Amino acid sequence: MPETVLLCYCTCPDAANARRIAETLVGERLAACVNHLPGIRSTYRWEGAVHNDAEELLLIKTTEIRLGALKRRLLELHPYHVPELIAVPATQGHEAYLDWVRRQSA
Secondary structure: OOOOEEEEEEEEOOHHHHHHHHHHHHHOOOOOEEEEEEEEEEEEEEOOEEEEEEEEEEEEEEEHHHHHHHHHHHHHHOOOOOOOOEEEEEOOOOHHHHHHHHHHOO
């Protein structure tokens, strides 16, 4: 059975941090591809208060086996005290693309 491909979500406070994180993850082969979605707004509770902030969302494509290393590196790079990192398995998709993600994340 082929290795599981993951789609990871991570919000960043701005485009500069998002780009730096994305380029590092791809450059170090921890991710095959990272999409940047600018202009999102996040509403969340932090330290007893409700916040509503502009952020940039990263969609990170990687593999299950690389997730641990990706997580460690992301925590080193990210400016947030508790950065978002949610990994969802890609159970179906275009197999040629999923194979490419596997090769690029190795």
